[in-house]
Amino acid sequence: MSSTALIRIALGAYFVIFFSYLLGPLVVMSLTAFNSSAFPSVSPWACFTYEWFEVLFNDKSIRQGIYYSVIIGLGTVVLSVSMGLAASIVLTQIWPRLRSTYYTMIIAPILIPGVVLGISTLVFWDRVGDFLGVSEGSLLDLLFHNGIFLTILGQSSFIASYAMLVFVARLQRFDPGLTEAALDLGATHTQAFRKIMLPFMRPAIASAAVLAFLASFENYNTTTFTIVDYKTLTTVLAQKVRLGINPSISSLAFIIIALTIFVALAFEANRRNQARKNAVKEGKASTPKKGFLPPFLRGNPAAIVFVALAFVAIGMVGTAQQYSPESCKIQYQEAKQIEIQRRIQELQQKRKIRDQSGARNGPDIFVTPPPKKVQPEGGSGAFGNVFDPGNLNSDKNN
């Protein structure tokens, strides 16, 4: 075998391993959302079901968590994008000698652990309230102890730094001569900013906003301290995991994954279409020839996946209305019962045999193993039952 073939195989193997490491957990997680087993698991596969989506949509705490997560996310986007933009503009205009110091200062929140940011935000605003002498129950006092207010500030304190990094990258390509040209043509500084700088920064603002929203949405470390009596999705999930989870969380994960892929593909498809249009405009590419695929799909794998995904979604909704997992569930339950019965009988038989031989060979020094405790379906063995709330008690008893 030639060495190039070997390298190619090794490279292929590497990609398979890399992508299964990267995407494997997501696939497994998504599959568990469709297994009727009460604990998130893939094997043993019980029944194909959509019931966890129903459980999810009926779970008030998750719904509320998502609601507050979105509100906080939007607040964080507004605050951190404006702070990041201001910080990056200052960075390009500040005296060169101060620049590195300023940069370090602005970037520091990224390096500080989120937990510290959370606690210090909480403490700081409490102190601010004290310092201003706001009376208990007054509007300011309520604000300084309001979970949404504190969480937006706490998260923005470091998400603004991320946003700034995005802006700085874009600003480095900005020609300050453009602002000067605008001023020279009679624009005020505000007009120059609004008509020249802001349109130039628009793509960066969009990506910083998406970044800020996602960072806010998935944040736990800071939020858990600043959220006080509210709940975000992450804190709700953390709470659920502590008390034992069911696959409705997998179904939420599946929805988020699907949405992410959907948006990413739509974005990519749009970008490619735009690039193609520009290429055609500049005469660098000819308009595509007619093929059997509609023009939207031609030469665009992202769009093909996109459409396939849409079909799957439609198919899912369709089958959900037709297909009922109830009969399967009953079957599975029965099969399980039979299996359990069989094992009990087996054990009893074994014991009988042992008793007989024990009677022959003298006293039995081994403790007879107790018959296997019949577990409720919820504890069918995944994760070594660590999430089974009964564990703590049984450990104590043993």
Place this chain on the structure above:
Amino acid sequence: MSSGVAIDLENVWIKFGDFVAVREANVNINGGDFFSFLGPSGCGKTTILRAISGFLEPSDGRILIGGADMAGIGPNKRPTALIFQNLALFPLMKVWENIAFSMEVAGASAAERRKRADELLDMIALDGQGDKLPSELSGGQKQRVAIARALCANPDVLLLDEPLSALDLKLRQHMRTELREIRRRVGITFIYITHDQGEALTMSDTVAVMKSGVIDQIDTGHNIYDHPSTPFVASFVGENNLFRGKIKQISGNEAVISTRRSGDLLAQITPSQVGKLSVGNEAMLFIRPEALELSDSKATGKTSISANVVNQEFEGNSFSVFLEGDGGKQIKMSVPNLGQDNIAAAGENLSLRYDAANAVVMPVGELASE
């Protein structure tokens, strides 16, 4: 269109920390003039332009536009329009929006702006291209859009910062003509910054030659070339043969220089230095290559030089002959191409002569670095 407005720099100093970018500039620019600042890069000419347009304040002195002191007035309030070296067209705006930007910030309606932009597009021969983006235009077209954008603001003064330096030779020559044409049409004051003496001499009514922050000479292009007032101007503008020596004799505005290697040479004292030189002073004498000619006789007067031909180059409209005088003195002579095959063979000894009126003598000073 507004008519030209005069600009005066009174004793202007511009410093950046300890660095003096412009030293004691005194310039009077007449309304409607085409005025050029000529100098090597880093001589402070762009700094002067930025001070006139209001992007920086002079450290000392006054800038007057149309007689009004501009201190404390920002670039957006001055009646100037600047054409940037890199043009600085707004990349995200269409061509017509670029041109009408000054009206947009003044609050004009889209229809008004479009109408004016179309007029200007007509003027710069780009009609029908208004809906393109600047990136879709060629270099020369962008140049014209930048000029139209500046003119749209109805400025009293148009400032141009080496606007032609990025263009190729043919286009540059074409744009020179076009700029002159535009200037004739709008009749406003043009202030032009360049390091290209050709541009400065062909287009300007008046040229100011600058050297490291100091204005050496302000004069017409013709005078700058024929009567340079300092060795820097003489060596920076055009080509020149330099002879160093001591002044032997002065009579009126003529002087005889006893050069180190080429004997005694007669020359005119440059007008600004008449009466300031005295016998025995060190001096510099400049003779243009085209002022030298072949002499038939082997005369050894005070306006003739003997030299051996080293080599010659054909330049199209002329021959450049490189000679070596006594003691290895390098001399360049330019002979117009009138159909000769050859000027002289290498190694041939030639006798050169010149008119004393075409040679200038001046006190010793700094030269332009090659």
